[in-house]
Amino acid sequence: MRIGVVTFPGSLDDVDAARAVSFAGGETVALWHGEHDLRGVDAVVLPGGFSYGDYLRCGAISRFSPIMTEVVEAAKGGLPVLGICNGFQILCESHLLPGALLRNDARRFVCRDQRLRIENNKTPWTSDYEQGAEITVVLKNGEGKYVADEDTLDRLEGEGRVVARYLEVNPNGSLRDIAGITNEAGNVVGLMPHPEHAVEGLTGPGTDGLAFFTSAVSQLLHA
Amino acid sequence: MARVVVDVMLKPEILDPQGKAVHSALPRLGVHGVTDVRQGKRFELEVDELTDERLSEIHEIAEKLLSNPVIEDFFVYVEELDESEVEGSEVDEVQA
Numbered sequence: 001m002r003i004g005v006v007t008f009p010g011s012l013d014d015v016d017a018a019r020a021v022s023f024a025g026g027e028t029v030a031l032w033h034g035e036h037d038l039r040g041v042d043a044v045v046l047p048g049g050f051s052y053g054d055y056l057r058c059g060a061i062s063r064f065s066p067i068m069t070e071v072v073e074a075a076k077g078g079l080p081v082l083g084i085c086n087g088f089q090i091l092c093e094s095h096l097l098p099g100a101l102l103r104n105d106a107r108r109f110v111c112r113d114q115r116l117r118i119e120n121n122k123t124p125w126t127s128d129y130e131q132g133a134e135i136t137v138v139l140k141n142g143e144g145k146y147v148a149d150e151d152t153l154d155r156l157e158g159e160g161r162v163v164a165r166y167l168e169v170n171p172n173g174s175l176r177d178i179a180g181i182t183n184e185a186g187n188v189v190g191l192m193p194h195p196e197h198a199v200e201g202l203t204g205p206g207t208d209g210l211a212f213f214t215s216a217v218s219q220l221l222h223a
Numbered sequence: 224m225a226r227v228v229v230d231v232m233l234k235p236e237i238l239d240p241q242g243k244a245v246h247s248a249l250p251r252l253g254v255h256g257v258t259d260v261r262q263g264k265r266f267e268l269e270v271d272e273l274t275d276e277r278l279s280e281i282h283e284i285a286e287k288l289l290s291n292p293v294i295e296d297f298f299v300y301v302e303e304l305d306e307s308e309v310e311g312s313e314v315d316e317v318q319a
Binding site: 056057060064092093099100102103104106107147148173 | 237238240241243244291293294
């Protein structure tokens with residue numbers, strides 16, 4: 001099970017994402033933003049960070065990097081893609097996911113252990129969770145407020161495309177407490193919190209995030 | 224030569240935390256008459272010759288890269304420049 005992790009200039013969490021893939025029993029393949037080559041991977045993770053310094057808008061310039069041409073095309077063909085934090089922003093800017101991510105309404109960078117509810121365990125990234133599972137993972141963002149127009153929000157809710165929702169505290173003003181969503185086909189998932197930072201007790205708030213990666217590995221094994 | 228200016232503003236219905244922060248700083252300057260502040264971006268694109276084709280390219284740039292149509296509106300307008308005006312504006316900036 002080969003899962004590619006893309007490194008953009010300014011990516012921060014590519015190493016943690018790769019490590020999480022390894023912990024989940026997958027093989028990590030390093031992908032480079034400047035290449036048109038997905039190296040035959042079975043899934044792709046767009047990691048967190050500040051690609052291109054967040055210049056212009058978060059994810060706006062990364063969208064036009066050579067690797068994203070390939071990611072967009074492969075995603076439309078069904079390749080499982082997980083965008084975490086900055087990766088979520090890139091997926092929205094690439095129009096693989098609807099809506100946009102804005103500056104937190106509290107105007108502060110937020111860093112905390114965040115409770116989430118898994119609302120959709122049918123995606124390749126969440127199938128190892130129970131439907132409705134409540135988990136704690138790390139959240140750290142400055143521009144994590146998910147917005148979309150009312151029709152889009154209603155459609156996301158109606159089609160079960162809200163993948164994860166904030167519990168207890170809405171840390172950034174995201175509409176309808178949305179922490180993560182998926183596309184119509186269900187293979188592309190964007191998530192603002194960081195499951196890759198919650199894969200072992202030593203370095204995170206627990207191991208609740210690991211199932212995002214074991215889900216992908218086991219889905220791919222059975223595919 | 225010509226300068227094409229693209230202004231990008233958050234859509235009116237989108238909350239602008241940066242504008243709010245600026246607005247909330249105004250009383251510290253003793254200013255109380257401003258009821259709202261919204262912050263946007265201004266892009267200046269220099270072109271040698273302004274043709275219809277160039278202008279439509281700039282519209283495309285504005286729509287696809289400079290703005291995100293989900294959250295932002297953009298406005299394109301042209302500033303005609305000759306060399307002396309360009310130099311003049313630079314001198315003004317030095318004096319300021």
